[in-house]
Amino acid sequence: MxxxxxxxxxxxxxxxxxxxxxxxxxxxxxxxxxxxxxxxxxxxxxxxxxxxxxxxxxxxxxxxxxxxxxxxxxxxxxxxxxxxxxxxxxxxxxxxxxxxxxxxxxxxxxxxxxxxxxxxPDFRTDEEGWAEPVARGAGQGLAMAPGRLSTAYTRYLKAGKGNKGKRFAEGQATTGQVESRDKLRRTAQFWTEYIDQPAKPPQYAPVALRLADGGALAFFAAHHAEKRTMAEGFRVGEIKDSTARALVTGKPRKWLSLSRISESAVRIPPQGEVVFLNRLEGVTSAKGG
Structure with missing residues (x-):
């Protein structure tokens, strides 16, 4: 180009x-x-x-x-x-x-x-100012291959408190997500089920650029779904997310199911834990019954 x-x-x-x-x-x-x-x-x-x-x-x-x-x-x-x-x-x-x-x-x-x-971050560039792309696969001198990010992240979320692989640094996108989910898995009013799946190429291909320190800035996506089922005597309340409220199908009285997609920018070091720099999430569909 x-x-x-x-x-x-x-x-x-x-x-x-x-x-x-x-x-x-x-x-x-x-x-x-x-x-x-x-x-x-x-x-x-x-x-x-x-x-x-x-x-x-x-x-x-x-x-x-x-x-x-x-x-x-x-x-x-x-x-x-x-x-x-x-x-x-x-x-x-x-x-x-x-x-x-x-x-x-x-x-x-x-x-x-x-x-x-x-x-x-600072990117690695050559004498003509061109940056260096990083391939998705292993062998790039990184703690995690960019192509493994979505699978590793969804496995991390699925494992919850039982996660034993310290592949990701603590933060809102990692330990914060696990902690907030644990608070909602079962309450006096409802229980929540979570499903996380990798987002796969070609539509959701991860992309990475080499950094000046030898690491990489990588972008990747993941799919997330949750179903909230109300306990006896309770009903689904107001749907706070405006997109979900406008798109919801069915009549959410006893349960509400939301599908989301997240996109993240992470810093992958040559060795150590992957650090989330930013994570955005949006509702893609909603259904109730």
């Missing part, structure tokens, strides 16, 4: 993203997003289409400025690059991972991570 392609792709994404939310148009979003990011955002626009069928003229448009691009030298397809931009939403940086499947295909954003400026 030409280095001039990256700013154009970011501009196209921003326009399409704003159009989708301003007009409640899922098709506009599909033109600029793919993979995990589309799977996470599309249901929200579909829900907005139900609540705002004529659109949202007052939508506060996203602005991405001060963009920096990390572009690996790649042969063949697919190709990818990373955009790191200042967002008008807050003081954080938006890291958008763009992919392109072929010469006749457009660039689309597949992953988004939101990091503070000091969390954005």
């Amino acid at each position: 030409s280095k001039a392609d990256a700013p154009k792709a970011l501009e196209t994404f921003t326009k399409g993203y704003n159009t989708a939310y301003r007009t409640s148009n899922p098709a506009a979003l599909a033109r600029v997003e793919t993979g995990p990011l589309q799977a996470m955002n599309q249901p929200g626009v579909q829900a907005q289409r139900k609540t705002r069928p004529s659109g949202y003229p007052g939508y506060p448009e996203l602005e991405l400025t001060d963009a920096k691009f990390t572009i690996p030298k790649q042969a063949g397809w697919p190709k990818f690059f990373l955009a790191d931009a200042d967002s008008n939403r807050d003081d954080n940086r938006w890291l958008l991972l763009f992919v392109r499947d072929g010469a006749k295909q457009p660039w689309k954003a597949a992953y988004l991570s939101i990091l503070s400026p000091d969390e954005v």
